[in-house]
Amino acid sequence: MTSSTAHDVIRWERDADGIVTLVLDAPGRSANTVDAAFTAALDRAVDRLERERDDLTGVVVTSAKKSFLAGADLRELIAVPRERAADFLAANLAVKRTLRRLETLGRPVVAALGGSALGGGYELALACHHRIALDAPGSEIGLPEVTLGLLPGGGGVTRTVRLLGLLGALPTVLLEGRRHTPREALAAGLVDELAADPEELLTKARAFVRANPDAGQPWDTEGYRIPGGTPGDRALAPRLIALPAQLEKRLRGAPFPAPRLLLATAVEGAQVDLETALLVEGRYLTELVTGQTAKNMIQGLFFDLRAVTARRDAAARPARPTRRVAVLGAGEQAGAIARACAAAGLDTAVTEATEELAGRDVVVVAAPDEADPDHKAFEHVAAALDPDTLLCATSPAVPVARLAEQTGRAELVGLRFAGPADRARLVEIVRGPATGDAALARALDLARVLGRTPIVVHEGPGGSFVSRVLGRYLAEGAAMVGEGIAPASVEQAAAQAGFGTGPLALLDEVSLPLFRRTRGGAAPHPGDAVVDRMLDTFDRPGRAAGAGFHDYDAEGRRTRLWPGLREHFASAGAAPADPAELGERLLFAAAIEALRCLEEGVVASVAEANVASLLGVGFPGWTGGALQFATGHPGGPPAVAARAAALSAAHGERFAPPPLLAAKAGRGAVFTDG
Template sequence: MAKEKKDKKTPFTLEKGKDGVAILTFDLPDESVNKLSSWIMTDLQDKMKLIQEDSSLKGIVFISGKPDNFIVGADIDELSSFSSAKEAEELIDKAHNMLNDLEASKMPVVAAIHGPALGGGLEVALACHYRICSRHKKTSLGLPEVQLGLLPAAGGTQRLPRLIGLQAALDMILTGKNIRPKQALKMGLVDEVVFELDLLTAARTAVLKLAAGKLKPQRPAQKSAYQLATDFNTFFKPKKLIDFALESNPLGRHVVFDQASKMVLKKTAGLYPAPAKILETIKIGLENGMKEGLAAEKKAFAELVMSDVSYQLRNIFFATTSLKKETWNITDNVKPKKLNLIGILGGGFMGAGIATVLASKGYYSRIRDIDPVQIGKAYRYAHDFLYKGVKRKYMQKSEYERKIGSITASTDYTGFKKADLVIEAVFEDIDLKHKVIKETEAVVSKNCIFASNTSSIPITDLAKASKRPENFIGMHFFSPVEKMPLLEIIITKKTSPETTATCVELGRAMGKQVIVVNDGTGFYTSRILGPYAREAAFLLMDGVRMEVIDKAAKQLGFPVGPITLLDEVGIDVVYKVGPVMHKAFGERFAPVPAMERLINDKRYGRKNKRGFYNYQAKKKVPDESVYKLFPEIKLREYPKQKIQDRLLYSFMNEAAMCFEDKILFSVRDGDIGAIFGLGFPPLTGGPFRHMDTLKVENVVKKLEGLEKEFGLRFKPAQILIEMSQKGDTFYPQK
């Protein structure tokens, strides 16, 4: 092959084969991933024009030069640099022109995909004439723009429905979900799935066949009624019949859009504009043609990228990206320990969840629980989660067996001598925790790290039972561990840098957003949850119906309401934590009167299917019998705005106090912890960004008004008062 000299200014390399196939490789210099920007799109368009002028070539393979990614999307920094909608429209014009030219190429273009092809990366592939992807576990395809408050704007809203069908496209674009290779093949998103080593060969072969007219891609969404009707193996299945009826005519599509609109409104409460814009843009394209669809796509994108919601969602993206890069005291002399075996104390819901996630990420763990029945339940928990991969055909059974086999268990400390890290997940009782700390340290090596999963007890107090406080740390997981994205790591004044670095790296390897906080009662997340949950209880005692409280919170953007959250966390857990917080923070955390009656009535929440809600029925409904426990409650109408103010400002005020008390290292960590740990509305950017948006002086005035009406629990944090007087903000303002 003759290899073109690579221009330092271009990320594209062209190789011309003797068979007439051009291999165009995208490898962005000085970056670990390929991403699209204005200058790259211009460069690619110019490159494609030069290739097509070469009459010796038969077709093109577009491939990534990165070892583990195709194209991960657009350069978010560039999107955030726009000062006007017009600038955004100019970028989209470039993208549309480039991909329209690519799609119109007389030479066949085959996308050879290995690793993530996301956002603009998938849109590039959609404009190609044929797509082949590797079957590697790192390969995934998706349009995640909705998660940034945007829509796919390089033709994704137009090409995807035409390729895979309306319903499948809506599912992908509205959720931002990633599609695995086998599923992508089944739905027609890709044309072939091959082993990574065969990818380039398969792509080259496809180019030659396409050029010779010997290969015609199958496009399920583009089949005629006759073709579908004669496909007896697929069409005469109820789902296929329904899909065809819904998507093949305007009336059917109207039904699909109508149902999708209702779902979007239910999921977003009308707070996020992107999903509605996605539906509108796709509909315009299907009804009025590609040209009008692309015009609508450009206009909608420009409006969304300049919106406050997208601005805050992009801030979250930048925050999580910077969080992943922090090294936490890792120097040439202090590096994370290698973890060969991780011990887990307690095989309950939390311990089983931790072991399950560790197994899914390739770690060996050993559970210790005094109850053999509980150990059996832990194994069942791990099996149920891991075996889903086999059922859904993205995991081989041999891989499942290897992963489930990485979990061992016993009723004593056998095997713990080899543990490099032990995670304690026993009941929230300091005496019990002290007991297991002493027992564990008697059998593990002197270098073993001990991490407590406590949700409220200060790590310093727990470490008093340890002979090696430098190896002692808190690792606060959230339940269920396999679903909740946050890990809160708590360090004391004696925790060593190596211990911190090791636990941070483990958390990231487990796929968690990791924040590190200083020690203190309740740390950060449990502490800010306390006033929010208590205020919900106070509202209930004030006569506000539980479902009304939950609905008001969800209309703010919380994924679940605080009453539901109490059921999910466990009313008994919150009840046990209450006195600990009250002792540490005084009357501000005084227990809500009469809530002890719930515990006496054995109402612990979802875990025993007895809480504020009735979990016996198919559909979760409020359990009206709760009100009988509180005969003093007089149910009444209550202003929604007042409910929302009491919930929101109690949360934000405590977050400010945590920053004031130096529990947090940064407000960025506070926003990430609140969003990913407790579901604080993402559209606000987090409690600290939201206070900046509201203006701190207005937050103080609101709190002062609430304090006058409801008492000490709303007294503004001193830091807020001082910031208000100075006109300060938590984040630098542009």
């Protein structure tokens, strides 16, 4: 095999059969990325392919990295301002012209995917005539751009619609942004073959080239029709009409522009020729890239999440790794923690007896705290353990500082899962005043083994970060009920603001007694009186009891808002509430508390605050997190401070801008760890 080093990002190799292998191999980087250097190198490589076409048998595109090709350089995308929209669109169309030249080369082109091909990486594969994926663990294939507020703009929408049809491409590949394993990608039609090992991958790729000298794209053949038809086809039109309604049902009015524009891109593009469809796609992508929502989502859901995960993975490995875990408790949370540990391959036992805890690396106490208000059980548990066994408390109503004082243990942390432990993505590691570095390292290692994203927090008045920020969201929703606002309007306003679950439904899930116990030293809130009345007067503690702000059936499914809310809390003659203002109150209530937590050192970084608010609180994804909400708000922190002051004047001191916000606003600064 002869080789040329003319292209540093894409290596050119040609064998004796005239098959050129383009090896993606960005120097000095662990992964290939669709950045300016790559697109320039690809353009040069296609130039050479066109010059030497008559002497070529075909082309194989592969990678020297563990992955095939990542998507666009997000740092480049997040920096594109609105005034550079025309330049961005021109650059996008230039890349598409290069890919179009590749797929119309007149020689077979095969993508040999030796690892993950996501976003722009898979779009390059789509511009090839045949796609073969290595059936490797951890490899992912797909177009997840919508999860970051974008759409596949390198031909991904245009080509998947022509490959799979509108109904084949839209629901899962495009609108959900699903990441497929190689076998799932084969079943979905995203790849054509699988290979068992790297050698077979290249062997199959070259075999396709030799067997298919006239290979081309199906959409370039005469008489080609999009599978399932175009929007104007009578058979497809009725089914297609349902897609916008299904999308709106899922979004519930929340301000996520990407799915809506993606749907428009696919439908409009299916009605025109391919070149025009690529232009439509580019224009809609440009609108998203230069808008604020994508910048928010990229910051919070990519850069901040990556920073938090990197800290977890960089933490020193403890001298005593976690292999044997005991979960003390018999409730739902204890079972969920045990399932999470067992799924991670840990030797896991669930018990209610302290005498069965010896020899365990970690003991997680998930017993209901209301049965032990003085936390005496922890003293008995601590006494039964080896001195270096890590003791974890899960209840947000159990102050870690008090437990440390009672037990005298440095090997003690709070371990707070944001939701059922077997499904929660985030875990708070609460560090008490006596928690040692060794205990912290072991807790981080446990989070790594469980595959959870951890944030290290301290407790302040009202609890740790998630309990405080979530508590303010829930309390504000309850306060609205107390003001006589229709409960359905409260829940709808939360949905339209982008929260996954309304505050009243979430109060029921958390349970009103737990909410009351965890509000602890937090400042009084008008929502507290509503919760007290729901418990003390109406005996409606939440979903587990079948009665809360909502009614529930025998299986625990929500059936309706409790009619008594209107009877007991409604204000006669009250003016209809503005859903936008209600949603704004919910957003500001949570964001202001997140700012206070950063100010007080409850959470140590902007990235951790954003990630914890997104994964732990359910703060709307379009904001990029509670602090990115302030940065990305129209007008930035100064406008947020001004609006907070106005809300404070209208609704109470709880909305007053914290000093940290006022200081940022005064300097014209934004919230960043940089």
